[in-house]
Amino acid sequence: MPTRPQVYRPEATLLDLGDGFFDPVAPADFPETRLRFRNDRAAAQIGVDTLTDDEWTRHFGRFEPLPGTLPQPFALRYHGHQFRNYNPDLGDGRGFTFAQMRDDQGRLMDLGTKGSGQTPWSRAGDGRLTLKGGVREILATEMLEALNVPTSRTLSLIETGEHLHRGDEPSPTRSAVLVRLNHSHVRIGSFQRLAYERDEAGLRKLVGYTLRNLYDEDGDDPVRLLDLVVGRTARLAARYMAAGFVHGVLNSDNINVTGESFDYGPWRFAPTWDPAFTAAYFDHQGLYAFGRQPEAIHWDVMQLAVALRQIAESEPLVAALDQFGPRYQPEVTQAILWRLGVRPRDPDTDRDLVQATERALRTSRVGIDRFFFDAFGRELPDTYAEPWTEVRAALASYEPRKDRSHPYWSGEPCSMLIDEVEAIWAPIAENDDWTLLNAKVAAIRNMGDALAE
Structure with a gap:
């Protein structure tokens, strides 16, 4: 039987805290809003995947309120240690929370932004996000989700038509506003x-x-x-x-x-x-x-x-x-066994395998993604000699948690090293060509399907 689509379930629980926890703000009025990425897989989990592109852009680029949820955006107040130095002058400086809803598991979720304009906490910042920064966040969140790391998800990226000046990348550079889906923005x-x-x-x-x-x-x-x-x-x-x-x-x-x-x-x-x-x-x-x-x-x-x-x-x-x-x-131990594609046995044996794996990875300098791809759900290939002897012997006694029948295993490991990030960005910057990004997102999700239970 097909699953029923998630019904949109708006919430506004943030208001329960009262205005001492946040400041009402207005989004920037961007020169344009060009939809560059919409994550319909994540959107389906909160019941907004049926929005047309025009509706999507109005809600996630112009921040027209979603029905039944927060009446306006709120910049959250917080402090924090930055590189172990306490800073009482923080808070949402280029983002805000503008909606809450329940996902398909019943969890309360926040929609928050990055690059949506200045707030009382912006200090000297312009409150904006570079388009490259948005692309990098898409790649990070997609990769982490596939690798079973609890992460926010990039719901939307919209280019905003402004030219930004930054000291750590070629300027002027293109601007964007990003929407992330998070199980809360309440921080330490x-x-x-x-x-x-x-x-x-x-x-x-x-x-x-x-x-x-x-x-x-x-x-x-x-x-x-x-x-x-x-x-x-x-x-x-x-x-x-x-x-x-x-x-x-x-x-x-x-x-x-x-x-x-x-x-x-x-x-x-x-x-x-x-x-x-x-x-x-x-x-x-x-x-x-x-x-x-x-x-x-x-x-x-x-x-x-x-x-x-x-x-x-x-x-x-x-x-x-x-x-x-x-x-x-x-x-x-559990996380590394998951990536090895084997089922746990007992705590002592599992710990020994994980420690042996970490030692061999550190000593051999074999690529992390290469190793886990080769080892998934089976004994290591013969090409893994010293210092892999202990790992090979230990893996042989484990039961695979999933076989290698998925098409992903017939190719090469999916990685996301810095050189590839730059290679994906280059055609966007030079020719407005998004082909490599879209292909990479598809490849990452393919890997996630192969790894998933």
Whole structure:
């Protein structure tokens, strides 16, 4: 029997928080709106896939309110640590939340923007997004979704006809506005702002809002919230590692309380298992390097615990925070077994296989995507000699979770290294040719289908 289409189910729960948590704003009036990307697969999950292109552009380029949801856009207020330095002058500076609805799993979802214009938190910024930045976010979110990483999804990208000047890429460059679909934009930094302002009532209200709307739990227990966030963020860190992904800017304002990755700037996929590999050219100390991401995310969650200390006792908060490591270890084991395409056996055996895999990847310098493609659901080919002996022997005793009958396995591994990102962008910049981007999105989704349960 065919599944029924998702019915549009608007919400406006953000309003429950009150105006102390956000500022009403107006979107920029762009010179033009040219639809460049619409994600109908994601749109179908929230019941907006039936919009015509004209309706789509009005809602996601001009921000005509969607029926029944938020009456206008709101720029969220938050603080955060940026590269471990506290910054109280943050907040949505080039984006806003403009709609909420339930998805086909019943989860509350936010529609948020990037590049939609200035807000009270823009500081000296123009509130805009480069078209290249939007293309990069499409590629990041599509790839991460396919690799089983909890992530926002790029719902829409619309070119806006402005010429932007940036110091880190050729200027002037084309502009765009992006819409992302997220299971909340409430960040660790949202709690930090309230703690900084010593707003205990606001902290309790935000804890209750988060538990009720994002975790489907009653009450306003800050320790329970921290425990849930520890679990979700440990899972996120583990899946970053299995995907070979480096976010680049794991500041506390970029970690939301649902453990869902979002806001992609200088991201990279690591070519090889190099713990020191960094994504951001300005990360001179390697604070957010590939191998340090679990530590970085744990540090951010520690800042949530510090903020919640104003409304909870230290001891239970510390106890919850101390569970990050014990939760991360089984999560990274499960994530790597998933990518290997095998079913778990027992914790000790599984951990040994994962540790052997990490050692061999680090020593051999074999490409991450190449290895997981070759190893998926079977013994390693004979071409994998030393240092792969231990991995070959261990894999032989595992049951595949899925066979290799999908057409994807007859080709080559789908990767997303920086050179390919540039190669996809070049024809767009030079000839307005979107063929490579569209083909790559299709290839990534094909890989995701092959990997999925």
